[in-house]
Amino acid sequence: MAEATVKKNAHPFDKSRLESLLNRRFFYAPAFEIYGGVAGLYDYGPPGSSLQANIIAEWRRHFIIEEGMLEVDTTIMTPSPVFETSGHVARFADWMVKDTKTGDVLRADHLVKGVLEGRLEGDREARGLAAIPMKEPEKKDKKKEKEKKKKGKGVELVQLTDVTRDEYEHVLAKLDDYTGPELGHLIKNNNIRNPDTDNEVTDPVQFNLMFASSIGPTGQHPGFLRPETAQGHFLNFSRLLEHNNSRIPFASACIGRSFRNEISPRAGLMRVREFTMAEIEHYVDPLDKSHPRFREVADIELGLLDRETQMGGKTDVGRISVGEAVRRGIIANETLGYFLVRIYLFLLKIGISPAKLRFRQHMSNEMAHYATDCWDAEIFNSYGWTECVGCADRAAYDLTVHSKRTGVPLVVRQQLKEVVEEERWVGVWDKKVLGKGLGREGAGVVRVLEEGGEEGLGRVKGELEAHGQTKVLVEGKEFVVTKDMLSVERKVFKQSVREYTPNVIEPSFGLGRILYALLEHSFWCREQDVDRGVLSLPPLVAPTKVLIVPLSSKEEFDPLVAEVSSKLRKAGIFSRVDDSNTSIGKRYARNDELGTPFGLTLDFASVQNRTMTLRERDTTAQLIGDIDEVISVVTELVQGTMEWADACSKLPVYDGTQAVD
Structure with missing residues (x-):
């Protein structure tokens, strides 16, 4: 259902209700919880696992199948020389600070961002203005707010001068471009303290994010858990090129676990230490970065926040066709532009709100050591704008350094x-x-x-x-x-x-972040039932597609339930049966929480007349028809070949009079 239709009948967004739902229905939960847990590690429950699996399945269809990519599955444990060569040992780091009294560790840029955004929000409230744009209101506990302010937390209602306000907004707009010493300068000049304790913090120091380990019983081979899947692609380039009949361009793709020893993971699935990545390495001729399918997407408009805008201290997003952006040099080349559109279409297809999606270009100082141009697909959520997909032109860096280190030519030979x-x-x-x-x-x-x-x-x-x-x-x-x-x-x-070394265009997806943003974008509560939420997940990715609800647990219903379940299975549709004794309304409500888009009700008329009702989750509208006809309609709805409006034209509305006692 369209987001506007949901919001029309929805209670204001309440993050605490969403978190309660996700925890109660076990979408995901802190790992090792009964042992006290470890920050940044999470286990996915049945609905979360299914949701992630469905997102991955669509990712495979959208990219690997449609683009004809070569899928690989490479090792997680990686010998140290690989990351020494790639530059990760020297450069894969963030800046951290410590609380001078408690020793608590904080990531420097996150500290600056949180404090300055808090001051700007307090300034807005003090001036009677709206809070940060697009940030939906959360219910506040006045008692807790007072306690927070006593400890230096929360929003302080102090009006800033125009100069200070402009300075803060300028800093936030280009925050990713600051070096460690520059962050330290910002912290001192703006009296930024640990918001949890109101204590001063130390100067920033670098912290490498990779998990170190060793290979073998004696530990003579140092190694790391991979922070990305990319190096596995590059080391197998010659084999992949041969598999592709030595033709270029082509792409390899990998879905797998990666590990980053985050400094202070405090944002749920948005910042974790173990996560699933989906990465593509698209190899191109450095003299020809055109794309054969670019014309298909050239007219599609994207919301772009380019480098120059950020360096000017602004965050204004401009909408422009990708063809025009490439022509004007805003996006470096056609292949990079093509993949930005493909990323955009994928995110919309799985249910990300287009109004909360933008592409932000990396500034010079934050650019990865290998990249010549890079854009992040950022999704807005309760944590602010969050990078969920990176799309970089890595040039020939990786293949060049690995070839130089090993003496093995990683090149293309063209007759x-x-x-x-x-x-x-x-x-x-x-x-x-x-x-x-x-x-x-x-x-x-x-x-x-x-x-x-x-x-x-x-x-x-x-x-x-x-x-x-x-x-x-x-x-x-x-x-x-x-x-x-x-x-x-x-x-x-x-x-x-x-003979030449190809360049690489790399789209890299953080699936956990995308999953969480999708849950936020999909969540709402009906005004008449705020205690139970609804997840308006598209049928494409919903964990369960269809709920089968027999009105009675009498044996005469068993053959029909078995028949409907079997026919849905044969159609490739995952369904569940809820034959509990609770009311049918409650059964539907608790499955609305799981995002199940369609429900099939079998009543006494079904036994006699072989009819069945079809319920749509978001509108709660119901249709009725012959069992086989309804199964045919719901199959098309789930497969995306039919919209609900089309279903309403094929099946009559259920008015509640067909049931027979």
Whole structure:
């Protein structure tokens, strides 16, 4: 059902009611709870597991099947040299601060964001204005609010000056671009303290987010639990390329668990230490990043928050067609733009509200070390705008560094239609003179000069001609190369095969975050029954598609229940039977909480006339018809080939008079 229809008959959003429902119906719960639990670790119950599985199934259909991707399943435990090479050991870190008295650890950027947003909200309330846009009101316990304020928590009703207000909004708009020292400067200048204790915090220090481990009984092989699935793709590139008949472009895809040792996971499924990722690595020719299907999506508009807007201290989202965004250089290339649209269409298909979805471009300082352009699909929820999908142009970084470290070429070899002649500088060495002058160190000198490429050799030629020698730095040690050791000459090479390292476009999905945002977007309460919530999950992803409700537990109903269940199974529809003694209204209400979109009621008329009613979750409207006819209609509804309005034109409305006692 459309979100507007839900809201028309809905009680105002209450996050505490949603959390109560999710906990009570065991969508997910803290792991190891009876042992006191561990922050950032969660177990999914039956409805949560089914919801995640259905999201993954649609992800496979939408991306792997429709785009013809190659699926891989790579290992979680990864030897340390892999992440040393990729840069994760040195760079995969966040900035943290500590409470100077309690030692509590906080993530620096989250601390700044929380405190400044709280001050801005207090300023709005003090001036009698609305709270943060799109943030739906939550019920407040006045007693708890007072207690929070005593401890330095909550919203302080203090009116800010125009200058301070603008400064805070500017900081928040470009917060992701600040370095650790800059965050420390913000914390000191704005007197930002631990909101839980009102204590001062230390200067920010970096903390690597990977879980370290060891491989083997003696621990001689250090390793890490992977923080992403990407490296498994890259290390298997040559095999994947061969599997694809050495043709490019192509994409590999992987769905699996990843691990990040988050500093202070306090936002439910939005920040956890173990989670499921779905990642795509799309390999393209660096000279041609067009996409053959780009025209299909070029006219689709996206809400974009680009880099320049953020650097100007603003968060205004502009709507623009992806074709125009690529033409103007806002989005780097067609393939990146194509995947942004595919991400957008997927999120809408599973039930994310388009009004609460935007794409934010990374600023220069927050850009991953491998990326040349990156956009996050951010979904608005009670925690604010949250990154749920990243889409990056990783250039050739990963394949290049792994090839250099291992000596294994991770390249594409393309047969050229015509032989190409290329003239370039080459170094011609006199090995006897080189060996006599530099000995074993000569090999390192040769390697460094050759790695300098055309530009480097051209510079060396000039120095040899001008001074008769050049200086080369190898691992911090300086060597002198003379013109009798090396001459630099111009030579012509004929090339019939082009060899290049492909670039990579990577969409990366955090499925737990998407799942939680979907639950928030789907949740509402009927005005007449606020104690029971409704999850308006699309049939595509709903854990249970159909609830079968026999009006009586008498044996005469058993054959019909078995028949309907069997026919739904054969149609590939997951259903459940609720034959409990409670009223039919309560049975439907508790399944509305689980997001079950359709209900089938078997009454005494069903036994006599083989009729059955079909109930729609959001409107509670009911239709009636022959059992086989109703099953045919509900099958189409679940499969998405029919809308509820079409069902209403095929089946008559149930008016409550067909039942026979």
